[in-house]
Amino acid sequence: MDADFQSDLFGFLHIDLNSFFASVEQQLHPEYRGQPTGVVPTLADTTCLIAASYEAKALGIKTGTRVLDARRLCPGIILVNGSHSQYAEYSHKIVAAVERVCPVAHTPSIDEMVCQLMGRERQPPNARRISLAIKQAIKDDVGETLRCSIGMAPNRYLAKIASDMQKPDGLIGLLPSQLPRSIAHLELRDLPGIGARTEARLNAKGIRTMPELLALDRAGMHNLFDSVWGDRMYHWLRGEDTGDDGAPVPSDVQKSLGHSHVLAPEHRSPEGAWSVAHKLLHKAAMRLRMEKFFAASLAVTIKYALSREQTALIPKAKKHLSGITQTGWGMEARFRPCQDTLSLLEALQGCWRQAPSAAEHAKPFFVGVTLRNLIPEAEMQTMLFEEPGNRNQLSATMDKLNLKYGHTTLHFAGMLPARDSAPTRIAFTQIPVQYGTEYM
Numbered sequence: 001m002d003a004d005f006q007s008d009l010f011g012f013l014h015i016d017l018n019s020f021f022a023s024v025e026q027q028l029h030p031e032y033r034g035q036p037t038g039v040v041p042t043l044a045d046t047t048c049l050i051a052a053s054y055e056a057k058a059l060g061i062k063t064g065t066r067v068l069d070a071r072r073l074c075p076g077i078i079l080v081n082g083s084h085s086q087y088a089e090y091s092h093k094i095v096a097a098v099e100r101v102c103p104v105a106h107t108p109s110i111d112e113m114v115c116q117l118m119g120r121e122r123q124p125p126n127a128r129r130i131s132l133a134i135k136q137a138i139k140d141d142v143g144e145t146l147r148c149s150i151g152m153a154p155n156r157y158l159a160k161i162a163s164d165m166q167k168p169d170g171l172i173g174l175l176p177s178q179l180p181r182s183i184a185h186l187e188l189r190d191l192p193g194i195g196a197r198t199e200a201r202l203n204a205k206g207i208r209t210m211p212e213l214l215a216l217d218r219a220g221m222h223n224l225f226d227s228v229w230g231d232r233m234y235h236w237l238r239g240e241d242t243g244d245d246g247a248p249v250p251s252d253v254q255k256s257l258g259h260s261h262v263l264a265p266e267h268r269s270p271e272g273a274w275s276v277a278h279k280l281l282h283k284a285a286m287r288l289r290m291e292k293f294f295a296a297s298l299a300v301t302i303k304y305a306l307s308r309e310q311t312a313l314i315p316k317a318k319k320h321l322s323g324i325t326q327t328g329w330g331m332e333a334r335f336r337p338c339q340d341t342l343s344l345l346e347a348l349q350g351c352w353r354q355a356p357s358a359a360e361h362a363k364p365f366f367v368g369v370t371l372r373n374l375i376p377e378a379e380m381q382t383m384l385f386e387e388p389g390n391r392n393q394l395s396a397t398m399d400k401l402n403l404k405y406g407h408t409t410l411h412f413a414g415m416l417p418a419r420d421s422a423p424t425r426i427a428f429t430q431i432p433v434q435y436g437t438e439y440m
């Protein structure tokens with residue numbers, strides 16, 4: 001394998017259901033299939049469509065079109081009063097179908113799912129096979145009208161962009177070696193996080209096209225956005241991942257494995273958030289072992305919804321894409337590399353005990369659990385099976401691993417407290433909350 005091929009890997013799949021609400025209606029009502037169909041929140045002429053089938057889209061009708069205009073463009077359009085609970089049920093069925101093929105790491109919205117690829121799955125031919133198998137699983141398990149566009153890319157940001165590049169039933173891969181050239185033909189508004197207001201702001205600063213944006217260096221991007229958001233975007237558009245400070249982290253080695261979840265309204269309490277975090281951890285630990293990795297640190301992120309009064313008191317409050325005004329908290333724990341659920345659970349509990357409990361932290365609505373500092377099992381075994389008497393060789397192996405994965409990865413066992421005294425075995429680090437990924 002040459003170096004270029006080795007680094008031309010995908011990291012994420014972004015699955016976006018096409019015309020989701022309208023497709024569910026066509027699945028439930030075979031007589032709507034092949035017909036221009038619109039979904040409305042109430043059956044009134046003054047309202048707007050919240051979804052349109054592809055047959056309606058072909059006539060120029062789309063989400064946001066007023067019922068009066070839709071009827072003018074297509075007098076025979078079928079209009080259906082949408083049922084959110086039905087769409088939520090279909091969303092769950094789709095997640096279950098996708099998980100027959102690959103675990104779902106994030107569900108950014110009711111009709112979007114993100115899978116994190118690991119190991120051999122990251123090789124483009126395998127990623128493509130997985131994507132096609134996902135499309136087939138949705139068709140077989142949920143219904144033939146439910147089509148999706150899948151984006152394959154080195155990071156989540158580009159995977160979302162790729163999922164939007166071909167509709168319906170698309171499959172687009174953005175290879176690291178072809179970036180950012182392969183996205184240069186897009187409009188600025190095609191980039192997640194650039195809405196009408198941001199676009200106007202960029203235009204005012206002389207940036208109107210993707211080639212103009214891509215011509216900027218990292219400092220130029222920082223100045224353009226006047227925040228670390230610009231630094232992040234600079235690297236994301238080039239296929240790299242970034243830390244919280246916007247600096248790139250190498251993406252040729254698998255570094256982390258994350259799962260996140262937006263809580264259903266009935267789970268928006270500290271107890272509900274814990275039960276979800278617990279489930280996410282089990283899922284991540286299972287995947288860690290399945291893909292043959294050890295983890296040496298665990299990070300937790302919680303986002304809390306703020307009331308209007310609380311928002312007024314917190315000047316830096318941000319808005320989640322769901323419209324919720326939020327504040328966040330995050331923490332990272334480092335520990336001896338492990339892959340068993342019990343040790344990882346201890347680390348999660350240790351973090352959780354330190355979560356804030358003030359009035360503004362009463363309504364958690366988002367939980368993320370990420371296993372970091374991953375070490376391939378094969379490299380761990382090199383160390384574990386080392387001859388016990390040969391300390392030099394052991395140290396050399398440890399140094400090699402520490403150099404490669406960061407200096408906190410491994411220590412001599414004697415430097416660590418006893419295995420069952422979990423609270424001191426785990427070192428905790430407060431980490432800044434990762435804002436800037438709310439659009440995902």
Ligand SMILES: [Mg+2]
Pocket residue numbers: 016017018019020111
């Ligand atoms: Mg969609």
